[in-house]
Amino acid sequence: MPIELVAIGDIPTEQFEGVISLANSTQNEFNFIQLQNNEVKAFKALAYKRASVKDLMDRMESTRSELGGYHPFIIALVDTKLDGERFSNLFGSNRAEKGIAVFTIDNVDDIIIPADKIASYMLYYFARFTLSFIVPQHKNHDEPKSCVFDRKIYKQDIVNSMKARAICDECRDKLLSGTVKVSSGQLDALDMLFELSGKLLDGSKTLSIFNNAPAPLDAVSELSVVKSRLDRNAHDFAKRGLWLYFLGIIGVWVTLAIFTYRFGWNIMEPWTYFIGGTLTIGSYVYFAVTQKELSPRTIYEQVIESKKRKNYKEFGLDIERFNQLSKAKSGSQKP
Numbered sequence: 001m002p003i004e005l006v007a008i009g010d011i012p013t014e015q016f017e018g019v020i021s022l023a024n025s026t027q028n029e030f031n032f033i034q035l036q037n038n039e040v041k042a043f044k045a046l047a048y049k050r051a052s053v054k055d056l057m058d059r060m061e062s063t064r065s066e067l068g069g070y071h072p073f074i075i076a077l078v079d080t081k082l083d084g085e086r087f088s089n090l091f092g093s094n095r096a097e098k099g100i101a102v103f104t105i106d107n108v109d110d111i112i113i114p115a116d117k118i119a120s121y122m123l124y125y126f127a128r129f130t131l132s133f134i135v136p137q138h139k140n141h142d143e144p145k146s147c148v149f150d151r152k153i154y155k156q157d158i159v160n161s162m163k164a165r166a167i168c169d170e171c172r173d174k175l176l177s178g179t180v181k182v183s184s185g186q187l188d189a190l191d192m193l194f195e196l197s198g199k200l201l202d203g204s205k206t207l208s209i210f211n212n213a214p215a216p217l218d219a220v221s222e223l224s225v226v227k228s229r230l231d232r233n234a235h236d237f238a239k240r241g242l243w244l245y246f247l248g249i250i251g252v253w254v255t256l257a258i259f260t261y262r263f264g265w266n267i268m269e270p271w272t273y274f275i276g277g278t279l280t281i282g283s284y285v286y287f288a289v290t291q292k293e294l295s296p297r298t299i300y301e302q303v304i305e306s307k308k309r310k311n312y313k314e315f316g317l318d319i320e321r322f323n324q325l326s327k328a329k330s331g332s333q334k335p
């Protein structure tokens with residue numbers, strides 16, 4: 001049974017892709033496939049910040065029919081704030097009989113589920129909606145039974161059903177005996193996926209991307225060593241500049257003192273007046289032109305910044321790329 005998945009908006013790619021391959025290697029009943037190329041582009045356009053879940057699923061349906069081809073089951077993962085008819089701030093929703101489902105990481109990521117374990121939540125909903133696709137007629141129950149069919153009025157209740165045997169006995173009975181049934185093989189596969197989602201959540205299982213693919217992370221560490229060396233160089237450079245500035249002022253002062261001693265105050269007085277005045281006027285002009293204060297502190301900071309930029313350029317350090325990488329790194333390494 002092919003289940004197509006698409007991430008729309010700002011979704012952590014590593015966890016999304018990692019959890020798909022984990023889901024596929026765990027069981028053989030369902031084939032989770034990431035939508036490709038043009039198909040992705042069409043869906044990526046639905047990157048709403050906030051949407052009613054009904055409208056979003058309408059759009060997904062029309063996007064699918066415009067695409068053509070065979071896409072019986074599509075689950076979209078979004079970062080949209082989803083509003084329902086009665087409730088706002090939903091996890092997601094589905095039109096199981098049409099093979100369309102959507103869920104969001106908005107207000108989940110780092111609020112209900114730690115950001116580095118969001119894969120557990122993704123896996124949970126992949127399995128949950130897959131189950132709905134098989135038995136669209138099976139609805140949620142209001143009574144909380146730590147079951148995947150709990151209505152989950154309180155969002156944090158979701159973690160109660162992220163575990164092994166996450167389907168309550170009543171639901172299991174119905175699923176196995178209804179007119180449209182879940183096969184025992186499918187139910188077994190889903191049980192494994194829910195169990196796996198619980199393990200990802202409690203940390204007893206981690207995505208392999210966090211174990212054996214540290215290449216980009218190491219690159220970041222290496223780059224940050226280079227970067228801190230270049231930054232230190234910029235600070236030293238600015239400090240030297242500060243001392244030179246200080247020595248310059250002392251020099252002017254000493255020169256004036258010597259000239260005053262040699263030529264007398266009457267000759268030197270206009271000089272001291274104009275030199276002092278020039279400095280004052282100069283700082284006003286500087287402020288008028290640049291809207292920046294001519295103080296040793298701001299100059300110092302500016303010198304550091306421009307020297308840093310020059311150093312990065314000279315040593316070929318792409319600082320924007322570095323910031324992205326280190327952001328990604330700290331994101332994936334949050335405790």
Ligand SMILES: [Zn+2]
Nearest residue numbers: 147149168171
């Ligand atoms: Zn149940």
